[in-house]
Amino acid sequence: MSNFNSVLKGEIARVARKEIKNAVDPVRKANANYRREIAELKRQVLALQKEIRSLSKAARVYTPVAADGQANTRFGAKGLKSLRARLGLSAADFGRLVGASGQSVYNWETGKTVPRAKQQAALSSVRGLGKREAAKRLEALV
Structure with missing residues (x-):
């Protein structure tokens, strides 16, 4: 009888692992996809922030300024x-x-x-x- 119990217990554990694996695998794959997408979005955000900084510096440095009706002068x-x-x-x-x-x-x-x-x-x-x-x-x- 103890052999039957151990075989039944082992079979139940095997089927449970198989079911759990089938349920978890799609979630695991989706998680990996989400992580890749998040990493790509972070790279895009950093690139855009860098571009914004360079454009704002360029706009700040080369913006013409009018002083009391005088002609605009450039500053570099x-x-x-x-x-x-x-x-x-x-x-x-x-x-x-x-x-x-x-x-x-x-x-x-x-x-x-x-x-x-x-x-x-x-x-x-x-x-x-x-x-x-x-x-x-x-x-x-x-």
């Missing part, structure tokens, strides 16, 4: 950096020249921020200066 971080280098001024000195802080000048050069219209007007007035004229203006401010 590279241009500001090369202008400051051409004049041979530190960021703090250049900032005093245009009426801003040295940290603001640094942020403009790195593209973190964009100067306001008032400062853009001051920047456009400094563009045509040479080293000597810039030094004279700085001495006059002190």
Whole structure:
């Protein structure tokens, strides 16, 4: 009798495992599909966020600004950096020249921020200066 019980118990366990496997396999496959789709969506979100950051930086840096009816001027971080280098001024000195802080000048050069219209007007007035004229203006401010 004990042999019959163990055989019956084993057969019931085998059938139960088979039924459970048949019930769980579709769920397992769906889960794997969902994970793949989620990973693909995450990659797409990261790519779109990166594109948004680059587009917003480009829009921030190259947006024309009108100051009190004057003609629109463009602002570029590279241009500001090369202008400051051409004049041979530190960021703090250049900032005093245009009426801003040295940290603001640094942020403009790195593209973190964009100067306001008032400062853009001051920047456009400094563009045509040479080293000597810039030094004279700085001495006059002190």
